[in-house]
Amino acid sequence: MFGLDTKDTRSLIIVAILVVLAPFILNPFPAASAMAQFNAGYPDLMQKFVIFGIFAIGFNILFGLTGYLSFGHAAFLGVGSYSCVWMFKLLGYNVIPGILLSVVISGIFALAIGYVSLRRSGIYFSILTLAFAQMSFSLAYSVLSNPKFNLTNGETGLQVYANDPQWFHRDSLPDLPHLFGLSMRATHKLEIGAWEFQLNVGYYLCALVMLGCFYLAIRIFRSPFGLMLRAVKSNQQRMNYTGLNTRPYTLAAFVISGMYAGLAGGLLSAVDPLAGAERMQWTASGEVVLMTILGGAGTLIGPVLGAGFIKYFENIFSKINDHVLHSWFAFLPDGIEDFVVFLIHPFIGKGWHLTLGILFMLVVIFLPGGLVEGGQRIGNWVRGRKRRKSKTATKTEPAE
Amino acid sequence: MSKRELSRRGVLKTGALGGAGLALPTIFTASSAAAFTNEPTGGTVTLGFNVPQTGPYADEGADELRAYQLAVEHLNGGGDGGMMNTFSSKTLQGNGILGKKVEFVTGDTQTKSDAARASAKSMIEKDGAVMITGGSSSGVAIAVQGLCQEAGVIFMAGLTHSNDTTGKDKKANGFRHFFNGFMSGAALAPVLKNLYGTDRTAYHLTADYTWGWTQEESIAAATEALGWNTINKVRTPLAATDFSSYIAPVLNSGADVLVLNHYGGNMVNSLTNAVQFGLRDKVVNGKNFEIVVPLYSRLMAKGAGANVKGIHGSTNWHWSLQDEGSKAFVRSFGTKYGFPPSQAAHTVYCQTLLYADAVARAGSFNPCAVAEALEGFEFDGLGNGHTLYRAEDHQCFKDVLVVRGKENPTSEFDLLEVVEVTPAAQVTYAPDHPMFAGGTLGSCNPGA
Numbered sequence: 001m002f003g004l005d006t007k008d009t010r011s012l013i014i015v016a017i018l019v020v021l022a023p024f025i026l027n028p029f030p031a032a033s034a035m036a037q038f039n040a041g042y043p044d045l046m047q048k049f050v051i052f053g054i055f056a057i058g059f060n061i062l063f064g065l066t067g068y069l070s071f072g073h074a075a076f077l078g079v080g081s082y083s084c085v086w087m088f089k090l091l092g093y094n095v096i097p098g099i100l101l102s103v104v105i106s107g108i109f110a111l112a113i114g115y116v117s118l119r120r121s122g123i124y125f126s127i128l129t130l131a132f133a134q135m136s137f138s139l140a141y142s143v144l145s146n147p148k149f150n151l152t153n154g155e156t157g158l159q160v161y162a163n164d165p166q167w168f169h170r171d172s173l174p175d176l177p178h179l180f181g182l183s184m185r186a187t188h189k190l191e192i193g194a195w196e197f198q199l200n201v202g203y204y205l206c207a208l209v210m211l212g213c214f215y216l217a218i219r220i221f222r223s224p225f226g227l228m229l230r231a232v233k234s235n236q237q238r239m240n241y242t243g244l245n246t247r248p249y250t251l252a253a254f255v256i257s258g259m260y261a262g263l264a265g266g267l268l269s270a271v272d273p274l275a276g277a278e279r280m281q282w283t284a285s286g287e288v289v290l291m292t293i294l295g296g297a298g299t300l301i302g303p304v305l306g307a308g309f310i311k312y313f314e315n316i317f318s319k320i321n322d323h324v325l326h327s328w329f330a331f332l333p334d335g336i337e338d339f340v341v342f343l344i345h346p347f348i349g350k351g352w353h354l355t356l357g358i359l360f361m362l363v364v365i366f367l368p369g370g371l372v373e374g375g376q377r378i379g380n381w382v383r384g385r386k387r388r389k390s391k392t393a394t395k396t397e398p399a400e
Numbered sequence: 401m402s403k404r405e406l407s408r409r410g411v412l413k414t415g416a417l418g419g420a421g422l423a424l425p426t427i428f429t430a431s432s433a434a435a436f437t438n439e440p441t442g443g444t445v446t447l448g449f450n451v452p453q454t455g456p457y458a459d460e461g462a463d464e465l466r467a468y469q470l471a472v473e474h475l476n477g478g479g480d481g482g483m484m485n486t487f488s489s490k491t492l493q494g495n496g497i498l499g500k501k502v503e504f505v506t507g508d509t510q511t512k513s514d515a516a517r518a519s520a521k522s523m524i525e526k527d528g529a530v531m532i533t534g535g536s537s538s539g540v541a542i543a544v545q546g547l548c549q550e551a552g553v554i555f556m557a558g559l560t561h562s563n564d565t566t567g568k569d570k571k572a573n574g575f576r577h578f579f580n581g582f583m584s585g586a587a588l589a590p591v592l593k594n595l596y597g598t599d600r601t602a603y604h605l606t607a608d609y610t611w612g613w614t615q616e617e618s619i620a621a622a623t624e625a626l627g628w629n630t631i632n633k634v635r636t637p638l639a640a641t642d643f644s645s646y647i648a649p650v651l652n653s654g655a656d657v658l659v660l661n662h663y664g665g666n667m668v669n670s671l672t673n674a675v676q677f678g679l680r681d682k683v684v685n686g687k688n689f690e691i692v693v694p695l696y697s698r699l700m701a702k703g704a705g706a707n708v709k710g711i712h713g714s715t716n717w718h719w720s721l722q723d724e725g726s727k728a729f730v731r732s733f734g735t736k737y738g739f740p741p742s743q744a745a746h747t748v749y750c751q752t753l754l755y756a757d758a759v760a761r762a763g764s765f766n767p768c769a770v771a772e773a774l775e776g777f778e779f780d781g782l783g784n785g786h787t788l789y790r791a792e793d794h795q796c797f798k799d800v801l802v803v804r805g806k807e808n809p810t811s812e813f814d815l816l817e818v819v820e821v822t823p824a825a826q827v828t829y830a831p832d833h834p835m836f837a838g839g840t841l842g843s844c845n846p847g848a
Binding site: 048142155157159272273279315321350 | 504505515525526537542543550568609613638838
């Protein structure tokens with residue numbers, strides 16, 4: 001289907017079903033139950049899942065295929081966010097121009113940064129991209145946000161004010177980002193028994209874009225262009241010796257992945273019209289590297305899984321506090337209850353980084369291929385058991 | 401060419417998917433029955449406490465969280481009732497809010513606008529919070545205030561001192577109890593005049609974000625009105641931890657007063673650097689070199705240790721105040737946690753009580769009804785004397801304290817002494833004052 005082979009079609013369909021049904025899959029616990037703490041099916045987090053999924057897919061096109069480790073991808077995310085909010089400020093709240101501009105501007109940015117950075121490879125490339133990203137961060141954070149020339153609004157973050165021009169804004173349109181009148185914030189709450197599911201417009205828009213991006217990524221992975229990028233990863237020197245100039249290919253990969261990041265940034269602004277400078281900080285760049293490695297670099301679905309994993313921890317574990325813990329362990333005798341809470345305390349709330357770090361270590365040590373490898377191992381194990389079973393089954397049949 | 405086979409299963413699958421796809425747009429048009437966002441329907445009501453648990457303002461955040469928990473306890477009828485007993489409005493019964501038990505969720509703002517908004521959004525969308533409060537940075541407070549306006553819930557700002565929070569970034573759904581940069585300037589100026597005279601040259605070091613800018617502007621304007629001269633204003637990044645490179649130029653600038661527009665960990669580090677460079681022992685232009693920290697707090701004084709001795713600044717509230725409200729609050733906070741509360745703890749405790757009281761008086765959790773009850777509300781007994789919640793910009797007007805780092809502290813908490821209580825009238829300004837102009841309150845948004 002769509003020029004994909006059966007295997008890729010299957011993974012595309014699986015991803016499509018997962019994102020369409022995400023509001024149901026991510027809310028497995030009834031709203032009133034104690035386990036509702038672990039529900040992730042609310043619009044903001046689901047949007048983050050797919051948006052950072054896009055970001056990680058794009059990063060993986062560069063890192064997974066060419067092996068160039070960029071430590072500055074957050075700069076493109078930030079540039080995309082700012083472009084989108086500026087469109088809101090100038091044109092109005094329709095998300096289409098904002099998202100388009102964010103892709104274009106981040107593409108131009110990526111072209112400039114990539115042109116310089118790609119002259120070096122390996123660690124030098126990483127450091128160059130990191131330097132550019134930190135430069136962009138400082139520009140956004142303070143240089144371009146002084147009261148006289150305020151492009152980014154510094155620490156507060158760029159946002160839309162009532163006295164902005166908004167040339168195409170009419171009173172009949174919602175006063176929030178919208179798609180031709182359909183507000184990004186519009187949410188339908190579906191109550192089925194004790195469960196509550198939230199179907200949100202912003203989420204489905206992002207999910208749709210993400211599916212498109214995923215499809216495009218598959219096509220790139222399977223194309224001759226993708227093969228060339230893999231060749232760069234395996235031995236760039238040999239490619240050069242055969243008389244082939246690899247630079248245009250790597251630059252193209254860099255720009256594509258930068259545009260993915262810009263698109264993710266634009267979508268972030270589309271669902272929440274505020275662009276903060278910290279989106280460009282090196283920690284944000286590091287986060288996408290973590291996402292990709294955690295999920296499985298060079299695989300198609302891995303980065304999306306990694307993005308979901310990290311965002312889940314950031315948003316769910318950071319919100320568990322001692323108060324919640326006490327309510328969970330209330331059935332224990334007082335002394336033991338306090339002790340258990342004391343034991344768990346460092347890993348929740350502000351300690352979510354610690355939990356994530358431990359899990360990251362475990363994954364890297366025991367599953368070097370990331371979560372995807374974990375999935376494959378489980379799959380093989382199940383299949384192997386089946387095969388063994390069927391083998392034993394055939395064995396019991398008496399041979400004539 | 402890909403091979404296409406039509407199987408019964410395939411047709412069913414496609415049909416189901418297609419049907420779901422077609423049905424998708426229609427469910428978005430259905431509107432929910434609730435009158436406003438997160439209308440509490442059960443026996444409980446959820447409040448969202450969004451404070452920095454990591455980053456440069458983590459100490460303030462931790463203290464805010466303690467005060468919130470205390471406030472919830474008091475609202476639900478636990479503890480000794482704290483300032484509910486001294487509060488001039490007597491509608492709160494200690495049975496929750498409007499008979500609903502108060503529950504809360506917490507989040508970490510990380511002192512980053514993005515993280516703070518994500519955390520607040522999850523409180524609104526997932527936990528059904530009907531009010532968001534907290535924040536220990538003006539950048540964050542402004543970002544979250546904007547979000548609450550869009551989502552249709554009330555935002556009760558915590559520690560935010562920028563003029564912009566109730567100035568150019570004011571929102572109809574947002575309310576601030578804390579004082580602001582302008583008030584600091586207005587309160588400090590007369591004291592500085594008496595202490596240091598009218599012929600001074602000031603050098604500003606300013607945290608580079610909305611709070612720093614507006615405070616710098618306010619203090620510069622107030623001191624220049626005294627006849628002082630502002631020689632330089634230098635911006636420092638919020639994330640900076642070493643200020644030596646910013647302090648060194650001060651020595652040769654010809655300035656005889658250093659104004660540190662820094663807060664939290666920033667101020668602790670910059671003040672320590674300044675003292676290490678011997679600024680306080682210098683004599684410039686025939687006058688002793690002085691340092692002023694316009695926004696002061698006990699937590700900062702604790703961090704800076706002996707360096708704060710004799711340094712002046714302003715604060716919203718201090719635990720050593722002897723009015724009934726302050727005493728009651730310090731008593732119940734001290735009983736629960738074993739040490740006195742900070743000004744951050746005080747302001748968020750007040751905000752929680754003020755919100756609960758406004759709901760009780762309005763008889764509804766509807767943000768518009770609550771906003772109406774808060775607008776123009778006059779109260780007393782919350783530690784700051786008679787206070788007005790001004791309707792025009794949702795800013796509280798109350799007395800401002802000018803404090804000084806104590807020379808001989810008697811305990812690790814007894815670090816500041818109140819020099820003067822500046823009456824509210826002296827720090828009041830017109831709603832359209834140039835430093836606050838440029839924004840509009842808009843109309844309240846109940847969401848849904």
